[in-house]
Amino acid sequence: MMKTRVVLVTGAARGLGAAIARRFHDAGYCVAIGDIAFDAAQELARDLSPDGASAIPLALDVTQKADFESARDAMLAAWQHVDVLINNTGASKVVPVMDITAEQFDQVIQVNLRSVLFGCQVFGQYFADAGIGRIVNIASLAGQNGGSATGAHYAASKGGVITLTKVFARDLASRGVTVNAISPGPMDLPIVHESVPADKLNAVIQSIPVGRLGSADYIADAAIMLAAENAYFANGACWDINGGLFMR
Ligand SMILES: NC(=O)c1ccc[n+]([C@@H]2O[C@H](COP(=O)([O-])OP(=O)(O)OC[C@H]3O[C@@H](n4cnc5c(N)ncnc54)[C@H](O)[C@@H]3O)[C@@H](O)[C@H]2O)c1
Numbered sequence: 001m002m003k004t005r006v007v008l009v010t011g012a013a014r015g016l017g018a019a020i021a022r023r024f025h026d027a028g029y030c031v032a033i034g035d036i037a038f039d040a041a042q043e044l045a046r047d048l049s050p051d052g053a054s055a056i057p058l059a060l061d062v063t064q065k066a067d068f069e070s071a072r073d074a075m076l077a078a079w080q081h082v083d084v085l086i087n088n089t090g091a092s093k094v095v096p097v098m099d100i101t102a103e104q105f106d107q108v109i110q111v112n113l114r115s116v117l118f119g120c121q122v123f124g125q126y127f128a129d130a131g132i133g134r135i136v137n138i139a140s141l142a143g144q145n146g147g148s149a150t151g152a153h154y155a156a157s158k159g160g161v162i163t164l165t166k167v168f169a170r171d172l173a174s175r176g177v178t179v180n181a182i183s184p185g186p187m188d189l190p191i192v193h194e195s196v197p198a199d200k201l202n203a204v205i206q207s208i209p210v211g212r213l214g215s216a217d218y219i220a221d222a223a224i225m226l227a228a229e230n231a232y233f234a235n236g237a238c239w240d241i242n243g244g245l246f247m248r
Contacts, residue, residue: 004054006079007227008032008071008123010062010115011089013040015189016138016216020086022048023220024227025055030079034060034071035089062089062115068122081130084227085123087137089115090158094195097152105153112157113164120168120179128175134227137165138219139181141242149196149204158183162238169236178235180226185242188213209244 007024011017013035025031025048033048033055035041041057049055056078060067075082091111093104116137127133142150143158162181169179186192186204192213196204205213222239225231240246 003081004028004030004079005083005227006030006032006075006081007084007086008034008058008075008082009086009088010034010060010119012086013037013044015191016184016187016219017086017088018044019216020088020220020223021055023217023224024084024086025049027224029054029084031055032058032071032075032078034058034062036061062087062119063110065118065122068118072122072126082123082126083132083229084134084136085119085127086223086227087116087119087135087161090138090140090154092150092154092191092195094149095151095153100151100153108151108153109157109160112154113160116161116164120164124168124172124177124179127177128172130176132176132229133172133178134231135168135177135179136223136226137161137179137181138223139165139183139238141183141185141240141246144183144238144240144248145246149200165238166236173235176232178226178232180234180236181238182219182222182226183238183240183242184214184219185245186213187216187219189216207245208242212243214241214243 012021012033045055045057139161140158142155147155165181
């Protein structure tokens with residue numbers, strides 16, 4: 001009998017993470033919904049799996065390595081194995097570059113980089129010991145082109161996500177573990193509508209060659225492809241999904 005595949009999605013209580021969690025669940029995965037917003041994570045888990053058999057909420061602060069260790073242990077207790085980690089959590093604050101304070105800088109860097117560092121350390125080690133595993137880090141177009149609306153600290157941290165992806169990909173490759181990034185451009189998600197005023201959003205959309213915001217479900221589908229068992233040859237990559245805003 002084939003074992004059901006198991007994934008942890010971080011920052012999965014809303015936005016892109018919730019779309020990723022849903023899509024993996026639809027694809028037959030058991031899904032752990034890790035988020036600092038536990039109530040919302042619980043709501044989504046109940047919606048996906050009312051009896052908790054195939055979706056569980058986990059209180060997870062991605063800046064804390066111990067929280068990743070607890071998440072791993074809770075998933076092993078529930079499902080006996082883990083196959084995939086999606087490091088999706090990200091924080092952004094729109095602040096002009098000259099005005100960013102030390103606190104604002106540290107907060108964004110901590111969430112966006114500690115999450116990937118500790119997630120890859122804890123699950124990378126577990127996957128390496130198991131001889132197989134898949135990690136997908138959600139970076140951003142901002143990490144490639146410097147960003148526009150999202151803030152310099154955000155853009156810098158996402159550049160770091162792409163670099164950490166390469167470091168862990170190289171380190172873990174011989175142990176059966178792949179590590180890849182996806183860099184989305186602006187998507188049709190709550191955070192975009194909340195943080196960009198409507199008139200500015202129109203200008204953003206007009207600047208996208210395909211003329212539309214991105215779809216979170218499609219990013220999720222790309223993550224599912226990178227998470228597949230037969231995806232062993234995709235490693236250390238960054239898949240650009242940005243409507244043609246940035247070509248290389
Ligand atoms: N929205 C976009 O257009 C866009 C574009 C490119 C990249 N991204 C990236 O996609 C990812 C998801 O973005 P989103 O738009 O869904 O964001 P969002 O702000 O809507 O959701 C982020 C989630 O992360 C959780 N979170 C915040 N801090 C946390 C912490 N310390 N520990 C655990 N969870 C925490 C929040 O509670 C929330 O559920 C991020 O990495 C973001 O940078 C988004």
